[in-house]
Amino acid sequence: MSIVVKKWNELAEVKAELAARDWFFATSGNLSIKVTDDPLTFLVTASGKDKRKQTDEDFLLVDAAGRPAEKTHLKPSAETLLHVEIYNRTNAGCVLHVHTVDNNLISELYASNGEAVFSGQEIIKAFGIWEENAAVRIPIINNDADIPTLAREFANHVHGDAGAVLIHNHGITVWGRTAFEAKKHLEAWEFLFSWQVKRLLLQRAGLPVG
Template identity: 95%
Template sequence: MSIVVKKWNELAEVKAELAARDWFFATSGNLSIKVTDDPLTFLVTASGKDKRKQTDEDFLLVDAAGRPAEKTHLKPSAETLLHVEIYNRTNAGCVLHVHTVDNNIISDVYAANGEAVFSGQEIIKAFGIWEENAEVRIPIIYNYADIPTLAQQFSTYIHGDAGAVLIHNHGITVWGRTAFEAKKHLEAWEFLFRWQVKRLLLQRAGLPVG
């Protein structure tokens, strides 16, 4: 099996799992997986598709600038430049972007702080942080309509081979060394967002949550 087919299947599996979670509302979301390092190429979702569907036109191979690496009628995701920034600056192997109601609410509630902070949750260990009472932070950036501007802002928060950024009233972009790590981190963030949204509502209702 060629490396492209192997990586295609790996990304298709992640895509199916995120679809099963119903994380691709109204064609939103984009995913990518690195295929080669030198030169850099990666498979990225084709723009505007319903990512819940599985077809043989789901992904296309792009180069280090996010341009199609082969002749195709498919258009790379509108947000490919964010993936480009990650692959060019880190050793990440996979990038996942989803819009969920909870990630949008958290991005809005904490927008003025420029970040959301979470602590006191066992699931933080999914990020490889094992200390008691550990804290995790996710930056929240403005949702610039101009993608090169968004990508430039986004790039200032890329600090390692695994990471995540919330885009205000838009969604989350998570990356990891492998597809497994990116998906694990995405699931952990979404767990924290859902937990926090529920806590805020319970607090508002006067119930005794910490």
């Protein structure tokens, strides 16, 4: 099996799992997986598709600038430049972007802080952090409509081989060394967002939560 087919199947599996969670509303979301390092190539979702569907036109191979690496009628995701920033700056192997109601609410609630911080949750261990009462923070950036501008702002927060950024009233982009790690981190962030939104509602209702 060629490396492209192997990586295609890996990304298709992650895509199916995120689809099963119903995280691809209204064609939103984009995913990618690194195929080669030198030169850099990665498979990225084709733009505008319903990512819940599985077809043989789901992904296309792009180069280090996010341009198609082979002749194709498919268009790379409109947000490919964000994936480009991650692969060019880190050793990440996979990037996942989803729009959920919870990630949008958290991005709105904490936009003025420029970040959202979570602590006191067992699931923080999914990030490889084992200390008791550890805190995790996720930056929140403005949702600039101009993608090159958005990608430049986004790049300021791309530091390690695994990480995540919230885009205000848009969605989350998560990356990891492997597809397994990226998906684990995405699920952990979404757990924290959902937990926090529900806690705030229960607090508002006068119920005794933290």
